[in-house]
Amino acid sequence: MNTDRPGEPDLMARMEPVQLLAAYEAVSPMPVRAEFIEGRAFLPLAPPGDGHGDTVLKLCFQLRSAAVPHAGIGNGFxxxxxxHGTTALIIPDVYAMRREPTSTDEAHFAAHPGWYPIDMLALVGEVTSTDHGTDTGPKLRTYAAAGVPVYVLIDRHSQTAHCYTDPVLPGDDPAEAYYATDIKVDLGEPLPLPAPYPTLDTAAFIEG
Structure with a gap:
């Protein structure tokens, strides 16, 4: 993903991130869903390709097949x-939520159009695409800072799969957050996830 910043820096400094992204999307010549991470608007650099979409669906299917509650794709958090106010606006490739949206969650979604509170997330999954550094850097730190318990990363660049757990925020700066535990396997090897999640068949993520 691109880290281009829409608008002039002084304008960006004055705008709340939800309004900033809404303004960009309103004038974009094509449908776009931007994210805001570590002080930047992250925009699609290029279509991620069929391999990315196929892997995302296969990952979601494995969670759904294991009856993981509230697993899905598409929502923003x-x-x-x-x-600091809004620190991040982020759209996981795959997620499992702690709960169905409550009336409070829906009120948040209405007040910040298009975005649910991130504390709904129990697990997130990302599949690397055109810019794998976004998922292995800013997104990883953001999920850890937000206290998301489990981060599953399918790294198509290194042909590895990771299960990150035990998020740590050592100070007040979200950019310093990290996951203390990283279970890493090569694609093709099973990736164990903590209960109540299944062991993932990562052979399904190898592109032919």
Whole structure:
């Protein structure tokens, strides 16, 4: 994904991230769903390709087949705190939510159009595409800072799969967050996830 910033820096500094992305999407010549991570608007650099989409669906299918509750794709989530306001607006490739959206969650979605609160997330999954560094850097740190318990990464660049757990935020800066535990396997090997999640068949993610 591209880290291009829409608008001038002074304009960006004045705009709340939800409004910033809405303004960009309103003038985009084609449908686009931007994300906001570590102070930047992340925009699609290029269509991710069939391999990415196929892997995303296979990952979601494995979670659904194991009856993981509230597993899905497509929703956006907002990470915020009192000190910094909106820290991130992020759209996981795959996720499992802790709960069905409550009336409070839906009120948040209405107040910040298009974005649910990030504390709904129990698990996230990302599949690398045109810019694998986004998923292995800014997104990893953001999920850890938000306290998402499990981050599954299918790294098509290195042909590895990861299960990150035990998020740590050592200070007040979300960019310093990390996951203390990384279970890593080569694609083709089973990837164990913590209960109640299944062991993933990563051979399904190898592109022919």
């Amino acid at each position: 907002r990470f915020a705190d009192r000190a």
